[in-house]
Amino acid sequence: MKITNAFRWKENSLQPCEIRVKDGMIAEIKNQMEEVSGEEVFDARGALVAPGFTDVHIHLREPGAEYKETIASGTGAALKGGFTTVCPMPNTSPVPDTKENLKNLMSRIKNDAVVEVLPYASISLGQKGESLTDMKALKEAGAFAFTDDGVGVQEASFMKKAMQNAAVLGMSIVAHCEDNGLAGSGVVHEGEVSERLELPGIPSSAESVHIARDAILAGETGCHYHVCHVSSASSVRVIREAKNAGINITAEVTPHHLLLNESDIHKDDAMYKMNPPLRSEEDRQALIQGLEEGTIDFIATDHAPHSEDEKQQSMRKAPFGITGLETAFPLLYTSFVRNGNWTTGQLIEWLTAKPRKVFSMSQRTLEPGQPATLTFVDLYTEEEIDRHRFLSKGKNTPFHGAKVSGIPKCTMIEGHIAWEGWNK
Ligand SMILES: [Zn+2]
Numbered sequence: 076m077k078i079t080n081a082f083r084w085k086e087n088s089l090q091p092c093e094i095r096v097k098d099g100m101i102a103e104i105k106n107q108m109e110e111v112s113g114e115e116v117f118d119a120r121g122a123l124v125a126p127g128f129t130d131v132h133i134h135l136r137e138p139g140a141e142y143k144e145t146i147a148s149g150t151g152a153a154l155k156g157g158f159t160t161v162c163p164m165p166n167t168s169p170v171p172d173t174k175e176n177l178k179n180l181m182s183r184i185k186n187d188a189v190v191e192v193l194p195y196a197s198i199s200l201g202q203k204g205e206s207l208t209d210m211k212a213l214k215e216a217g218a219f220a221f222t223d224d225g226v227g228v229q230e231a232s233f234m235k236k237a238m239q240n241a242a243v244l245g246m247s248i249v250a251h252c253e254d255n256g257l258a259g260s261g262v263v264h265e266g267e268v269s270e271r272l273e274l275p276g277i278p279s280s281a282e283s284v285h286i287a288r289d290a291i292l293a294g295e296t297g298c299h300y301h302v303c304h305v306s307s308a309s310s311v312r313v314i315r316e317a318k319n320a321g322i323n324i325t326a327e328v329t330p331h332h333l334l335l336n337e338s339d340i341h342k343d344d345a346m347y348k349m350n351p352p353l354r355s356e357e358d359r360q361a362l363i364q365g366l367e368e369g370t371i372d373f374i375a376t377d378h379a380p381h382s383e384d385e386k387q388q389s390m391r392k393a394p395f396g397i398t399g400l401e402t403a404f405p406l407l408y409t410s411f412v413r414n415g416n417w418t419t420g421q422l423i424e425w426l427t428a429k430p431r432k433v434f435s436m437s438q439r440t441l442e443p444g445q446p447a448t449l450t451f452v453d454l455y456t457e458e459e460i461d462r463h464r465f466l467s468k469g470k471n472t473p474f475h476g477a478k479v480s481g482i483p484k485c486t487m488i489e490g491h492i493a494w495e496g497w498n499k
Contacts, residue, residue: 076490077110081119081451083441084420092124096447099489104441120497122451122484123419126439127159127190128426131249132224132303132327132375133400135161135192137183139168144380144468146187149400152378152467153190154494156400157450157483158426160436161190165197166225172197174212181217189493193219195249198237204229210240220247220434224303227253231288238289238298247299247434252285252310253350262390264352268337274390277352279307286310290317290324301433302326304377306351308361315370325433327375328362330403334410335359335473345386345393346473349379366425367417373429376403380469398469402460404452406474408481419454451485456498458482 076096083092083104095103110116130153136144146163153161171177177196184192196218200206202225210221221241228234228250241248258281263269265276286302290313293300305311305326317324331349336356340347347353365371379396386393404426411417431438439445462475486494 076115076117077108078117078119078124080121081124082121083124084418084423087418087420089123089419094124094441094447096490099447099491101441101443101445101447103443119451120453120484123454124441125157125423125450125452126427126441126445127448127450127486127488128157128404129160129430129436129439130158130376130378130400130426131162131430131434133161133163133378134166134380134396135163136167136380138180142382142468146183146192147189148466148468149378149380150188150190150192151494152398152400152465154486155466155483155496156402157404157452157486158400159190159448159450159486159488160193162193162195162219164222164224165195166202170197170202171195171213171218172200172202172208174209174216177213177216177218190488195219195222195224197221198223198228198248199233202226204233207233207237207240210244210246214244214246218246220249220301222249222251222303224249224251227251227255227285229255231292234289235292235296238292238296238300242296242298247301249301249303250285250289251303252282252289254281254284257281257284262348262352263340264337264354266337266355268340272340272343274343279309279354279358282307282351283309283313287313290314290322293317293324294320294322297323299323299325304329304332304351304375305362305365305371306332307354307358311361311365311370315365318370325372326370327373327430328366328371329377330374330399330406331397331473332359332362333366333374334406339473343390345388345390346397346471348390348393348395349377349397350395372433374403374407374425375430376400378467380467381471383470386471397472398465398467401465401467402472402474404483405460405479405481406477408454409479413480447487447490449487450483451487453480453482453484455480456482
């Protein structure tokens with residue numbers, strides 16, 4: 076098959092590109108190539124072609140909360156968003172905290188997933204922060220890394236032991252940083268918004284105190300330590316200092332923390348409730364700077380689907396989280412690339428090469444010998460985000476109605492069209 080009429084990001088610009096695919100692999104890639112008679116031709120309609128994106132932080136909700144999302148629906152959403160590798164968090168029921176539970180999860184993935192799914196295992200049994208899991212057995216069963224995402228690991232000595240064990244195995248500890256005592260029963264950022272809406276607040280320190288503690292422990296144990304969804308300026312500062320001190324620390328930021336701040340919350344609306352919360356404009360600017368300078372390594376969505384009923388409740392009661400897989404690229408492209416702040420290449424790198432490098436996954440590039448696992452993005456047509464058209468079961472997003480371009484229109488896995496959404 077020959078892919079024609081595409082553009083790739085090369086040498087700092089968009090260049091016309093044609094790709095020859097053989098046996099699911101990229102056989103040839105050039106600005107223009109000869110046609111072989113009788114060859115099947117795939118017209119990319121002027122789209123940007125990029126390696127399929129990688130998201131190391133999503134929630135698939137299966138097993139245990141299939142009314143929110145399933146492996147099938149969540150990976151369908153990933154395909155539509157241009158993601159071909161995703162890593163689901165272990166806060167499911169049961170938790171993948173034993174070899175058996177992880178193997179059960181892997182067999183569900185094998186049956187239902189439409190993209191590559193690399194699941195995390197938990198740090199503690201039941202994510203309770205009391206007993207460590209058998210990391211060796213979980214690694215052998217195929218765990219991607221270890222995390223108790225959804226909750227913070229409260230005890231420093233417990234985290235240290237987890238890091239020691241992970242370091243011996245050459246595995247990463249991935250942390251949702253939240254000190255329960257400081258976070259209390261907060262539902263929004265402690266600051267302007269918590270005062271204005273008279274809602275309990277979560278201070279930035281609830282996050283940054285854990286990062287500071289863990290950075291020191293990572294330095295002591297030599298463990299690779301990765302911080303989930305960084306949200307505050309103080310956290311960026313701590314990570315920057317830790318990196319400067321030579322500690323093996325990496326970090327991610329979500330699209331919503333890059334795009335929104337507490338002032339975007341106009342009323343008690345649970346579509347804006349996520350953990351960590353949307354913080355101040357100063358925090359948002361620090362996150363953007365942190366990403367641009369490399370203190371924050373890449374972008375992950377923290378795709379967190381919930382049911383309509385759950386999200387229609389007050390922020391005091393509704394669960395934390397918003398969906399992200401189907402909106403990430405267009406939102407970021409529209410807000411940061413179209414206005415010239417970032418290049419298309421930077422955004423692709425933060426969604427593919429960087430996360431893969433941090434977690435030592437094989438790189439995905441547009442080169443011969445690579446799988447033809449590709450995302451095609453229409454950079455120009457403007458559309459409104461319509462949450463009712465999500466493939467995810469979770470329709471919970473604060474971005475409904477946002478006008479965006481940079482919309483993924485087709486995703487190919489090893490040369491096969493896995494999803495297509497071109498306008499007729
Ligand atoms: Zn989390």
